[in-house]
Amino acid sequence: MRTPTTRHPAIARAGAFLACALLAAPALRAQSDVDRLITAAVQDTAAYHRLGELVDTFGSRPSGSDRLERAIDWIVAEMKKDGLENVHTEPVMVPHWERGAESATLIEPRRAPLAMLGLGRSVGTPPSGITAPVLVVRDFADLRAHASEARGKIVLYDYPFRHDLPPFEAYEDAVRYRVLGADSAASVGAVAALVRSVASFSIRNPHTGSMAYGSAAKRIPAAALSVEDAEMLHRMQDRGQRIVVNLTMGARTLPDAPSRNVIAELRGSEKPDEVVVLGGHIDSWDVGQGAMDDGGGSVAAWEVLRLMKQLGIRPKRTVRVVLWTNEESGLAGGRAYRDAHRSELPKHVLALESDNGVFAPRGIRVTGPDSVVAWMRRLVAPLARIGADSVFRGDPEADVSPIVALGVPGAALEIDGSRYFWYHHSEGDTLDKLDPYEMARCVATMGAVALGAAND
Template sequence: GGITAPVLVVASFDELTRRASEVPGKIVLFNVPFTSYGETVRYRSSGAIEAARHGAVASLIRSVASSSINSPHTGAMRYDTTVRQIPAAALSVEDAAMLGRMQARGEEVVVTLKMEARTLADAQSRNVVAELRGTERPEEIVVVGGHIDSWDVGTGAMDDAGGSVAAWEAVRLLKQLGLRPRRTIRVVLWTNEENGLRGATGYRDAHAAELDNHVLAMESDNGVFKPSGYYMAGGAAALAVTREIASLLSGIGATSATEGGPEADVSPLAERGIPAAALNVDGSRYFWYHHSDGDTKDKLSPRDLNECIAAMAVMVYVAADMPERFPRAAAADSVRRRVPR
């Protein structure tokens, strides 16, 4: 079984269009070097659509990874109902580059593609929610969390077990220290971030009546590497407060405050005008492991994780205990996710 066909290697959607007459009956390989996740992930998410539009029988991509040790990186892709739904898969960076070199030498490359992936019926999953109840304004809520689902390669240590643990431990630390803020701090560990975001949208919908009382939402979903400060999506006033909070972290060198975000699971809340914070971490190695067999616990540094916990604890405690509510923009700013999935 499977598909056996010649391979056409291209380096961009533009090259695919220029060589459209060569595409019919071929497997298209997008051999696109990593520049940034937001730029390069387009070939994973839409490559099959564009290849099918020109008559390809399958679509392959060079893994969306900033480094590789011969390990494919997976992730979400999509189809368009107006074109044929063709098989799509990711190759390791090394294999994609090799096929590109072979084509450049004038060799005909023929590949047999046999895939066993299938889409199963939806199964029920649940968010995990815990609270440190506020002492004076318990109805006002600061949300902090990560997502508890991961892809089926590796164990999701960085994406996003580390972020989930950091959020949980930040609130556990506050409780252990006997710190009881004015407002409620709610830990939410979201499900189904990777291929649907239904945990995040389900939380928003289930708590629709409370959204006006959501003061801040914070998430860590870029790995728990060495933190340098915070990202904030929520307007100039929110960013100014974030700078003040970041100044408390001089001891660990995490004093930056930058406009950016929101991350995926807090984006449904940010779209309703709720300020959204995220850790700014040294993500230089994040896409080495992202969505691959390499995303395992040994990549976590206990010191870096502890500093991420401290940074999250400081942000959510101050937001929950400051006399005034965390400022919202006068009108909801346009929301753009900083890191598409």
């Protein structure tokens, strides 16, 4: 999914340089604006401090929460203070799932609390919880092999994160158990499902995320255990011990709630109806601060526009920041943007999102035909001096996927993801996991590509 389009960055750079020299001569002033934007961005830690203010003031921002809506109000007010244009929100109805009080307690072979987080969209349990023996399985095949033992039990999937894959591929591989595990367990008679947290490292921090019910007749509660607890229960089973757990979850799904996508622009000087979109999602899970996922991407995109305004840079096409709501538990924001702007989409020249954390940027991942890849090579060329000029092919981020599906070229910020799944969807997703100067380089990367695309 994320194959680099060249194995030799030096060759790519040389090619990009030639392409620039041959093709971009008329765009010298614009190129100079891109360079000014990069230079200003990498020297400025304002984005990091603004992100700190956002996440410290409002905390995590789950869909349906008052905190999310107050954060949106604050962002809109700040964007107006920044002098951005056409600052407004667009209404979105979003799913509203609430965690409630929850716990998992080992009852046998000894009584002890387990580190857990209920999964988004899961149903709850009765008030006294579900107490049942545990069947630990490694994967779906192992569940099928032990299907006759699953009835009346809590099934725990202890599927490890594969360290032989790149982190985001290993996530896609393991997240199947989080998303689909409850349904498969219910289909063989289990009364609840537990899943080892989808995490590449753990200090006993469980990781939540969304799950889905499918074809199984019964909807059973589902929760993540910390890696440590999943491994412990597995060891106990390997020792032949009987394991009993009480799972108590107050989770419930309320009626859909009103939320909003946030939009701000700098209007294009020559082709204002042609649009470059860049953004992130402003909602988060309800644990930690949602700083990495995806306050950072949201504020970095916003910072691009603020810096352009501050530097007096006026793009030829309109540069539009979109902060989508409800990425985590429904993608309602991404779909609402598509629906509200459907007639405009043919004039969307690029949709760029950051949603893998604003860690050290490596370049851009693109979705589209070879011509888009070649175009992106030109756009990233000025980023060689900060080492963020690689171009990768791969899927777009979730929020832009509805418009990419309708033909808009998609791009994503590609970063050093080696620690992303240490913190993702857990209490560990806090401001301190990011670095001010890495985030600044992300601003530079998004800015250079967005402005380059707007002026190209």
